[in-house]
Amino acid sequence: MSGATYQGWDLSEEEREIYRQRSKESSRAKAQALRGEGPKPIHPINLPRLNPENLMQPLAQNGGKALSLFSGCGGLDLGFERAGFGHLAAYDILNEAGVTLTRNRPQWKVFAGQEGDVTKMDWRQYRDLVDVLHGGPPCQPFSAAGRQKGREDSRDMFPEFVRAILEIEPLAFVAENVPALASKKFSGYVREIIELPLAPRYHIARFMLAASDFGVPQVRKRVFWVGFREKAKAAKYREPEPTHDWQHLAAAKSKQPVQLSLFSSCDRSKKTCMGVREALGLPDIGIDALAPTIRSGLTGPRHTTSILSSVSAQKVWEKILIWPNGVAGNRQKAHLFVAKNGHFRLSVPDCGIIQGFPESWSIYGPTYMALGQIGNAVPPPMAYQVAVSVARALS
Numbered sequence: 001m002s003g004a005t006y007q008g009w010d011l012s013e014e015e016r017e018i019y020r021q022r023s024k025e026s027s028r029a030k031a032q033a034l035r036g037e038g039p040k041p042i043h044p045i046n047l048p049r050l051n052p053e054n055l056m057q058p059l060a061q062n063g064g065k066a067l068s069l070f071s072g073c074g075g076l077d078l079g080f081e082r083a084g085f086g087h088l089a090a091y092d093i094l095n096e097a098g099v100t101l102t103r104n105r106p107q108w109k110v111f112a113g114q115e116g117d118v119t120k121m122d123w124r125q126y127r128d129l130v131d132v133l134h135g136g137p138p139c140q141p142f143s144a145a146g147r148q149k150g151r152e153d154s155r156d157m158f159p160e161f162v163r164a165i166l167e168i169e170p171l172a173f174v175a176e177n178v179p180a181l182a183s184k185k186f187s188g189y190v191r192e193i194i195e196l197p198l199a200p201r202y203h204i205a206r207f208m209l210a211a212s213d214f215g216v217p218q219v220r221k222r223v224f225w226v227g228f229r230e231k232a233k234a235a236k237y238r239e240p241e242p243t244h245d246w247q248h249l250a251a252a253k254s255k256q257p258v259q260l261s262l263f264s265s266c267d268r269s270k271k272t273c274m275g276v277r278e279a280l281g282l283p284d285i286g287i288d289a290l291a292p293t294i295r296s297g298l299t300g301p302r303h304t305t306s307i308l309s310s311v312s313a314q315k316v317w318e319k320i321l322i323w324p325n326g327v328a329g330n331r332q333k334a335h336l337f338v339a340k341n342g343h344f345r346l347s348v349p350d351c352g353i354i355q356g357f358p359e360s361w362s363i364y365g366p367t368y369m370a371l372g373q374i375g376n377a378v379p380p381p382m383a384y385q386v387a388v389s390v391a392r393a394l395s
């Protein structure tokens, strides 16, 4: 994997040994379970109720051409496609991301690995060809879960994204990142690296979106910058309005998953966002919640197959009887490999749904790598709403 995306934590040899032992033990238990020699399965194979395709009705092609940088497994790309945009090309340094995109859309032009390294590109070849340039530069330099070194972090690619915008001069651009980048800590960074260099050419709006506002069953916020070259288009621009109500699932705030009977307090003009149990088709246990923010598996001390992001997240997963560690590659394996506490074990396709990816969009790579791509992605239904809002302003 590229050093641009992965940075191991500084661990002592003793800590490393603990991880090694735990991982060996878990591999042994898993192999035993998959041979049918483990504890008897408790949970039937789940049939999800949420199909994220239904959160992004496909719109007719609008003639708009998008160029995708830092494409990952294509959260933004899929959202833009469903909103009617065509793609000129996609760039990502991770080979596996390139395979994911190519397998799902063989007709797309995908540059991955060294060919996809944005730092090596002269973008002027795309001048006058691009309507919307979109990208989510790596979030690790800013994420509250990391060291927040910002411009001191070698993975900081925002200057590269800004360079691409200025070299291409698309009609509009969309940039996305973690909420921390909109915090006071990074206000100087945002002003100097993003907004000031672009201000002479672009009229820029900045806003925060929550994935559950668009029916994605997860606590996940992202900050967006949307810029237009023409003032009139910028004046016409309206940021996406929530389509779904999720207050009945506000587990993160109350730390208590809420009784389903509170459904009656919803705003009836919006649709109701499913909780994660409902979305995955798990039996009704009287409580449900939005899934806690899933972590990106491409950071951390080892190639983790856990999507756990914090201690408070663990409490929520426990209450809704879901085991967020040792995610299985598929549902059959999750079914056979019973979690120690008897809770429901997640699979890669389940995590895809939690992040708003339809099952028709397969994510390539070993489990840790597939989870890394999923955890890094913009939920496609959120991307779709942003793409629709941009298309409206450009029309």
Ligand SMILES: C[S@@+](CC[C@H](N)C(=O)[O-])C[C@H]1O[C@@H](n2cnc3c(N)ncnc32)[C@H](O)[C@@H]1O
Binding pocket: 004, 005, 069, 070, 071, 072, 073, 074, 075, 076, 077, 091, 092, 093, 094, 097, 116, 117, 118, 119, 135, 136, 137, 138, 139, 157, 376, 377, 378, 379
């Ligand atoms: C936050 S993810 C983007 C997720 C994507 N926007 C989506 O919605 O699925 C950042 C991506 O930047 C890629 N990346 C990091 N350094 C890069 C570089 N120098 N050139 C191209 N891609 C790079 C990573 O491999 C990762 O897939």
